Amino acid sequence: MDELTTTHTIDTATGKEAPAELSTERVKTIFSSIATKYELFNAVSSFGAYRRWLDGMMRQAPILPQHDVLDIAGGTGDVSRWVARFKKPSHIQCTDLVPEMLEVARMHAAHGDFGDVPVDFDVVDAQDIPYADESYDIVTMAYGIRNMPDRPRALSEMHRVLKPGGSLVCLEFSTPPNPVWRTLYRFYLTHLIPFWGGLITGDKSGFVYLAKSIRAFPDQQGLAAMMEEAGFRDITWKNYTGGIAAVHVARK
Numbered sequence: 693m694d695e696l697t698t699t700h701t702i703d704t705a706t707g708k709e710a711p712a713e714l715s716t717e718r719v720k721t722i723f724s725s726i727a728t729k730y731e732l733f734n735a736v737s738s739f740g741a742y743r744r745w746l747d748g749m750m751r752q753a754p755i756l757p758q759h760d761v762l763d764i765a766g767g768t769g770d771v772s773r774w775v776a777r778f779k780k781p782s783h784i785q786c787t788d789l790v791p792e793m794l795e796v797a798r799m800h801a802a803h804g805d806f807g808d809v810p811v812d813f814d815v816v817d818a819q820d821i822p823y824a825d826e827s828y829d830i831v832t833m834a835y836g837i838r839n840m841p842d843r844p845r846a847l848s849e850m851h852r853v854l855k856p857g858g859s860l861v862c863l864e865f866s867t868p869p870n871p872v873w874r875t876l877y878r879f880y881l882t883h884l885i886p887f888w889g890g891l892i893t894g895d896k897s898g899f900v901y902l903a904k905s906i907r908a909f910p911d912q913q914g915l916a917a918m919m920e921e922a923g924f925r926d927i928t929w930k931n932y933t934g935g936i937a938a939v940h941v942a943r944k
């Protein structure tokens with residue numbers, strides 16, 4: 693582990709300093725075991741809202757037909773599919789840390805779910821991206837950064853691989869500004885998310901982690917500050933469902 697990693701790594705369930713391996717191994721265990729049920733869980737637990745949030749992400753994403761898009765923590769390929777369908781860029785590189793999640797994304801490709809857009813898949817740790825400097829026009833990431841123990845390093849890596857003027861478009865769970873809505877949401881997170889998760893995937897503990905990691909994650913301003921620290925500018929965000937989720941757009 694190098695010095696940068698040691699300095700910044702946290703336990704993503706608590707936000708407290710911890711070795712990177714703790715969070716990395718946990719995330720690999722959770723997502724490799726729930727990969728085939730992940731999309732069903734998303735649809736049920738968010739009452740379908742995840743689709744509206746993806747639609748919002750697409751409205752905010754400055755993706756043009758000539759762009760090469762890098763999808764970080766792409767999982768089973770939801771964001772890449774939305775990008776292919778609504779933006780039709782010249783190419784999408786769909787990446788994730790966990791091969792089992794990407795296998796589901798590959799199955800979507802085999803079923804023609806990306807239309808005519810060329811898509812490649814690659815196992816990539818966002819904290820150590822194996823691509824050249826300034827090689828992508830857009831980086832997308834949904835529900836990824838929260839799971840990474842070295843977030844400053846991951847954001848710096850995304851900044852590095854973006855071309856000058858390129859944008860990071862990030863969808864993540866966030867903090868509802870209204871205290872009543874926030875309390876209701878936190879009750880749902882703590883009690884009902886593990887229930888739904890256990891019912892659908894048989895792995896309740898993974899969803900206890902999900903709820904904890906959301907509660908421990910910085911709010912909208914906090915995430916914007918981390919992006920600024922990594923070198924991004926012109927950072928804006930838009931809240932969805934009263935701030936349960938937010939889409940940040942940040943430029944290099």
Ligand SMILES: C[S@@+](CC[C@H](N)C(=O)[O-])C[C@H]1O[C@@H](n2cnc3c(N)ncnc32)[C@H](O)[C@@H]1O
Binds near residue numbers: 719788839840
């Ligand atoms: C909640 S899923 C989101 C997947 C997809 N973006 C979506 O919107 O459905 C989180 C994903 O982040 C991936 N992930 C976690 N840590 C990562 C890392 N360090 N580098 C790349 N991907 C990572 C996990 O493997 C998992 O597929």
